[in-house]
Amino acid sequence: MGRYVIKRVLWMILILVAAAIVVFTLMYLVPGDPAELLLGVEASEEVLAAKRAELGTDRPYLIQLFDYLYHVFLKFDFGDSWRYRVNVMTELGQRLPRTLIIGGFGMILNVVVGTVLGIFAATHEGKWQDSLTMVIAMVFVSAPSFWVAWMAIILFAQTLMWVPPSGISTWTCYILPVICGSLGGIAINARQSRSAMLEVIRADYITTARAKGQREKVVVRRHMLPNAMMPIITGVGGGLAMVVAGSAVLEQVFSIPGIGQYMLSGVNQRDRPVVCGCVVFFAAFTSIAMLIMDLCYAFLDPRIKAQYSSGRKVK
Amino acid sequence: MENFLEIRDLVVEYTQNRDTVHAVNSVSLSLGKGKTLGLVGETGAGKTTIAKSIMRILPDVGARIVSGEIWLDGENLLEKTEDEMYDIRGSKAAMIFQDPMTALNPLMTVGDQISEVLLLHNVKDKKEAMEKAGDMLEMVGIPRERYVEYPHQFSGGMKQRVVIAMALACDPELLLADEPTTALDVTIQAQVLDMIRKLRDKLNTSMILITHDLGVVAETCDSVAVIYAGQVVESGTKEDLFDHPAHPYTKGLFGSLPSMAVGEKRLHSIKGLPPDPTNLPTGCAFWPRCPYATDACKGDSAGGAPGISGREITPGHFVRCLKEV
Ligand SMILES: Nc1ncnc2c1ncn2[C@@H]1O[C@H](COP(=O)(O)OP(=O)(O)O)[C@@H](O)[C@H]1O
Ligand SMILES: [Mg+2]
Numbered sequence: 001m002g003r004y005v006i007k008r009v010l011w012m013i014l015i016l017v018a019a020a021i022v023v024f025t026l027m028y029l030v031p032g033d034p035a036e037l038l039l040g041v042e043a044s045e046e047v048l049a050a051k052r053a054e055l056g057t058d059r060p061y062l063i064q065l066f067d068y069l070y071h072v073f074l075k076f077d078f079g080d081s082w083r084y085r086v087n088v089m090t091e092l093g094q095r096l097p098r099t100l101i102i103g104g105f106g107m108i109l110n111v112v113v114g115t116v117l118g119i120f121a122a123t124h125e126g127k128w129q130d131s132l133t134m135v136i137a138m139v140f141v142s143a144p145s146f147w148v149a150w151m152a153i154i155l156f157a158q159t160l161m162w163v164p165p166s167g168i169s170t171w172t173c174y175i176l177p178v179i180c181g182s183l184g185g186i187a188i189n190a191r192q193s194r195s196a197m198l199e200v201i202r203a204d205y206i207t208t209a210r211a212k213g214q215r216e217k218v219v220v221r222r223h224m225l226p227n228a229m230m231p232i233i234t235g236v237g238g239g240l241a242m243v244v245a246g247s248a249v250l251e252q253v254f255s256i257p258g259i260g261q262y263m264l265s266g267v268n269q270r271d272r273p274v275v276c277g278c279v280v281f282f283a284a285f286t287s288i289a290m291l292i293m294d295l296c297y298a299f300l301d302p303r304i305k306a307q308y309s310s311g312r313k314v315k
Numbered sequence: 316m317e318n319f320l321e322i323r324d325l326v327v328e329y330t331q332n333r334d335t336v337h338a339v340n341s342v343s344l345s346l347g348k349g350k351t352l353g354l355v356g357e358t359g360a361g362k363t364t365i366a367k368s369i370m371r372i373l374p375d376v377g378a379r380i381v382s383g384e385i386w387l388d389g390e391n392l393l394e395k396t397e398d399e400m401y402d403i404r405g406s407k408a409a410m411i412f413q414d415p416m417t418a419l420n421p422l423m424t425v426g427d428q429i430s431e432v433l434l435l436h437n438v439k440d441k442k443e444a445m446e447k448a449g450d451m452l453e454m455v456g457i458p459r460e461r462y463v464e465y466p467h468q469f470s471g472g473m474k475q476r477v478v479i480a481m482a483l484a485c486d487p488e489l490l491l492a493d494e495p496t497t498a499l500d501v502t503i504q505a506q507v508l509d510m511i512r513k514l515r516d517k518l519n520t521s522m523i524l525i526t527h528d529l530g531v532v533a534e535t536c537d538s539v540a541v542i543y544a545g546q547v548v549e550s551g552t553k554e555d556l557f558d559h560p561a562h563p564y565t566k567g568l569f570g571s572l573p574s575m576a577v578g579e580k581r582l583h584s585i586k587g588l589p590p591d592p593t594n595l596p597t598g599c600a601f602w603p604r605c606p607y608a609t610d611a612c613k614g615d616s617a618g619g620a621p622g623i624s625g626r627e628i629t630p631g632h633f634v635r636c637l638k639e640v
Contacts, residue, residue, distance in 0.1 A: 125376055126376065202374070203417065204412060204414060204417040204418045205417065205418055205419055205420040205421070207367075207372055207412070207418075208412060208418045208419065208420070208478070208481075209420065209431075210370075210372045210404070211370055211372050211404055211405060211409065211410045211412075212404065212405035212431060212432040212435060212481070213400075213401045213402060213403070213404035213405035213406060213432070213435050213436060214401075214405075214431065214432075214435060215401060216397075222423075223420050223423075226422045227420070227421070227422060300422065301421070301422060302421075302422065302465040302467065303421060303465070303467045306465075306467065306468075
């Protein structure tokens with residue numbers, strides 16, 4: 001088990017390096033001179049040259065790349081924002097809690113509500129409760145999150161005035177982003193856990209448990225749920241990836257100064273250290289989440305645990 | 316009620332894609348205390364459905380016991396509430412399932428799965444249950460140290476032993492063994508059956524043994540019922556059926572057996588296929604495959620089948636056929 005974790009962590013570092021190289025290269029290839037973008041077209045050639053030297057963009061591509069990788073992975077320094085001169089790591093640290101509140105609470109809502117709805121639908125298979133749940137889920141799976149967010153702002157913030165439409169002045173500001181951010185995930189999770197439950201309901205070992213004289217409630221809790229957890233965890237993993245993608249959109253719509261918004265502003269201003277820093281951060285976040293998810297699998301399922309410990313079949 | 320188990324006119328249907336599957340069509344069976352009844356018949360004949368009906372563990376969705384009575388030890392199980400059934404399942408009546416590979420919960424240790432049934436019926440505290448579950452494992456030839464292992468660490472034959480240990484843990488008075496050896500290697504089959512027989516004799520359990528193997532029937536059963544398309548087409552003592560089969564289907568099945576002394580013979584195959592249970596033929600269900608079929612066998616236009624309801628040819632030997640023996 002320990003060996004497996006080490007192996008996974010090594011893989012993770014490799015993936016992060018790859019992500020850093022890709023995003024750095026993409027930003028490098030964006031047309032236009034960063035110094036000119038920062039100082040404007042009127043700036044004289046000497047000033048521009050001084051700026052290039054300061055940013056280090058006058059050096060060849062490979063030197064810049066290795067310099068960046070060296071600082072990120074060996075000194076844990078993402079550099080300073082070109083435009084604001086603020087250290088990217090410091091800025092990320094300040095913005096992280098806001099993104100985590102939206103992502104974390106969204107995730108909890110996603111898992112709890114999605115799973116409960118899925119189990120509810122599965123245990124009422126074929127009845128109207130099942131159909132209703134699945135129709136609603138279908139709607140939210142299909143509706144784009146920014147549209148849902150706007151509609152929610154119009155209804156709850158502007159018309160009913162229950163919550164502020166944007167900003168982070170009070171904790172109530174977070175209510176709409178959290179709910180809007182989790183709706184899509186809830187819907188996906190509900191569908192996933194419904195089909196997982198349905199599969200388990202028909203499994204032979206459930207009949208075995210009933211044949212022992214086990215109470216139906218206990219059969220659901222002890223035999224069905226743990227077995228249905230596997231696909232549900234997979235759904236949670238997918239949901240985590242959505243937190244990352246979703247935070248950019250949500251933070252923009254609700255004007256929340258989180259990491260997603262930071263990344264978007266970085267992209268708009270060709271601010272390479274900001275964009276690269278955010279991407280590497282998101283990649284690390286997702287990789288760690290996936291690792292935790294895989295460890296949950298192993299914890300729940302002795303078959304997977306056996307695979308990991310014996311060192312075979314490690315993906 | 317003289318018989319320990321008596322099934323009367325049991326009718327069970329499944330609903331599948333809006334079609335009605337007529338899985339069990341008016342089956343009557345009886346079994347004395349300590350006796351063993353063999354159920355034989357092709358796949359899809361309805362054998363498992365009969366066994367699950369006795370336990371009342373048919374799936375909630377899509378399965379329905381339409382009518383009939385199942386008397387166990389003087390009580391009609393079909394009139395019991397779900398709460399009353401909890402006490403009967405696993406304790407008074409237990410079942411061994413067809414496929415050991417899927418019958419165990421993959422996320423629970425085998426020991427805990429045996430303890431579970433003990434805690435439900437026989438013992439109150441966890442320690443004692445673990446002790447007794449260990450005993451059960453040893454009884455079926457598995458070292459008790461393996462209590463803490465998971466099903467994936469066991470071979471098919473050992474899993475089936477665990478299932479058997481589970482079924483016998485609370486000394487059931489009725490054991491329903493559904494093809495307990497079909498999924499196992501030939502070499503293991505004899506061992507597992509031997510074990511079931513020994514345990515049955517030790518506990519004086521009544522048993523319904525569902526099997527394809529006529530050799531097993533000859534060695535294990537007192538009486539036999541042949542199931543075809545959800546009906547008992549012939550039933551009687553083992554001797555009746557092996558030595559004087561009366562129904563053309565039974566004859567076909569037992570056809571190549573010169574005598575029951577020759578063991579280990581599988582069911583003979585018969586030309587044609589069993590009927591579609593969503594659309595059974597009128598009259599005798601076997602007529603499309605029967606070499607002796609006459610117009611009378613095909614039933615009348617109303618779908619009725621006069622005279623095919625079954626007759627007793629010698630005491631205790633029933634056959635559902637118009638043809639005189
Ligand atoms: N859950 C189910 N839903 C629909 N049809 C079923 C179900 N279980 C069994 N059947 C059908 O009922 C018939 C009898 O099945 P079964 O009792 O398993 O037969 P056997 O055990 O003799 O092979 C078959 O035609 C089978 O397809
Ligand atoms: Mg069967």
